[in-house]
Amino acid sequence: MPILAVVGTGYVGLVTGVLLADFGHTVxxxxxxxEKINKLCNGQIPIYEPGLEPIVMRNLTCGRLHFTTDIRVAVEESEVIFITVGTPPKEDGRADIQYVxxxxREIAKWMNGYKVIVNKSTSPVGTARAIKQTIHQVLHERGVNFPFDVVSNPEFLxxxxxxxxxxxxxxIVIGAENPHAIERMKAVYGFCYKNEVPTIEANLETAEMIKYASNAYLAMKVTYINEIANVCEKMRADIQLVAxxxxxxxxxxPSFLKAGPGYGGSCFPKDASALIRMAEDCGESLQLVEAMIKSNQLQKxxxxxxxxxxxxxxxxxxxxxxGITFKPNTDDIRESPALVILPRLVELGAKLRVYDPCGRINGERAFRDILDSIAWCGDIYEAVSDSDATVILTDWDEFRSIDFDRYESLHAGKVLFDLRNLYERxxxxxxGFLYFGVGK
Known part of the structure; x- marks a missing residue:
């Protein structure tokens, strides 16, 4: 099996590196x-992802997983090198590929033989060829001519x-120009081939487009069902049965047909905007995607x-x-509906009592402008105590079993805005509750 390196230990990089090690690779x-690397070497995980920490510890202990700041050693000792750095949106919505x-460039600086460079960062069409050109340039500056292949291998985590x-x-999507690179990728993902996972082999541009097209379509499903939900409310229909x-x-x-306060997260908003800009750059318009983005903001x-x-x-x-995270089982609040809803409530004069199982640290940073109007709480019942109403913004499992019989003793108002439709009217x-769902 090829020895692997993963450049970048953000969400995608960490999960990719850890699980490839768990399948037997040296990574x-x-x-x-x-500071992050030092914590990872001691098994401290910088993100919240259920089940990941014991896998990290297991592979650190058995010596298959390593963390370092020394890219030279990682590149020299590896044959397949994944790029998993961030591609944040620019002000105009385009993805910023400077980190990719x-x-x-750093990989090319230390190449010492044939390498397969795999771009797993979500990047616009054309990024893989830009990577190839960059590496050629650095190798030329070094006066060496090591062979290499660039692969586009989008993530769907x-x-x-x-x-x-x-x-x-x-x-599994593998975009490549050289059959040898495809074979090396099949060796990397051997565990998937044993399970007969469908594999798409394509050119670089097709692989890059698959990621954007997939995410934009899923975002449109969410937006569509929310628009139908709004009509259901006016026409006495039940969106849950419709969906x-x-x-x-x-x-x-059935996937992505749950009505709610709008989509968020690190992928859908960023990828939809980047897709629109890619279309503009080649003289096309994506009016459906543009309308979707506008509708999603209006939903919040x-x-x-x-x-x-x-x-x-x-x-x-x-x-x-x-709940303030964009979905349950994460501490990520990027583009969460809460980022729009909470400041607007404060603007209208409300005081907020906020509880999220994992989102407080990120929330304190994101809501620093309205912190004087927020009381951070340690559990559900501290949050609802002395409140006039309860708003469910994220469908964490613990919010599905609230003990509403405690409300009177907590002097909590019996008004529930169930924006995830966890309960029935x-x-x-x-x-004794005044109940408001979405689309019913």
């Missing part, structure tokens, strides 16, 4: 952040279920209107907020 993960190209997604992927019936159609499928603001309509004047109201009404 060295590299990062410029010395910097990683390529979901935060909170990354281990399952990596071990049992829907497909269930839709999902039984095999041409549609619509949730504020729902709360204001249900409570009336928000000035001086205490509102319990359950009738049982809540029987408990």
């Amino acid at each position: 060295t993960c590299v990062d410029v952040d010395a 190209l910097h990683a390529a 979901r935060e909170g279920t990354a281990i399952q997604d990596f071990m049992h992927p829907y497909r 269930e019936a839709m999902g039984l159609d095999q041409r549609i499928g 603001l619509r949730m504020v209107d729902k709360i204001r309509d249900g409570l009336g004047d928000l000035a001086g109201k205490n509102i319990a907020i359950l 009738q049982p809540m009404t029987e408990k």
Whole structure:
């Protein structure tokens, strides 16, 4: 099996490196952040991903997994090198690939023989060829001519279920020009081939486009069902039954048909914007994707209107907020609906009592401008205590089993804005609650 290196220990890089080691590869993960590397060497995980920590410890102990800041050693000792650095959005929505190209330059600086350089960072079409050009340039400056191949191998990991997604992927996409590089990638993903995971072999540009096209489509499903939910509310229809019936159609499928306050996270918003800019650069427009982005933003603001309509004047109201991460089982709040909803509630005069199982540290940074209006709480019942209403923003499992019988003793107002449809109206009404769901 080829020896591997992973450049970048963010979410994708860490999960990729750790799980490849768990499947028997020798893997060295590299990062410029010395403090992070020191913590990883001691088994301390900088992200929240269920089940990852024991896998890290297991592979550190058996010697298959290594962490270092020394990219030279990692490159020289490895044949297959993954680039997994960030590609944050620029102000115009385009993906910034400067960190990808910097990683390529660093790899080229220390190449000592044939290497397969695998771009796993989500990058616009054309990035793989830019990597190739960058490496050629650095090798020319060094006066050497080592052979190498560049591969585009997009990731499809979901935060909170990354281990399952990596071990049992829907497909593997390999974009390459040289059959030898494809064979090396098959050796890397041998465990998937044993499980007969479908593999798409394509050119570099096709592999890069698959990632963007997939994420934009899933984001459109979320946005579509939210728009249908808004119509359902006005027409006395139940969006959950509508979505269930839709999902039984095999041409549609049940995934991403849960109505709520809008999508967020590190992928959908960024990738949809980057896809629009890629289309513009080649003289095309993606009007459907553009409308989707606008609708998703409006959905978040619509949730504020729902709360204001249900409570009336928000000035001086205490509102319990359950969940600020964009989804459960992660500490990530990037592009979370909470980033739009909470500041707007504060602007309207509300005081917030916030509880999230994992999101507080990131939340304190993100909401630093409104911290005077936020009381951070240690559990559900501290948050709802003395509140006028409860808002469920994230569908963490513990929010599915709230003990509503405790509300009176906590002097909590019996008004529930269930923005994830975790509960049904009738049982809540029987408990004396004024209930507001989404699309029903």
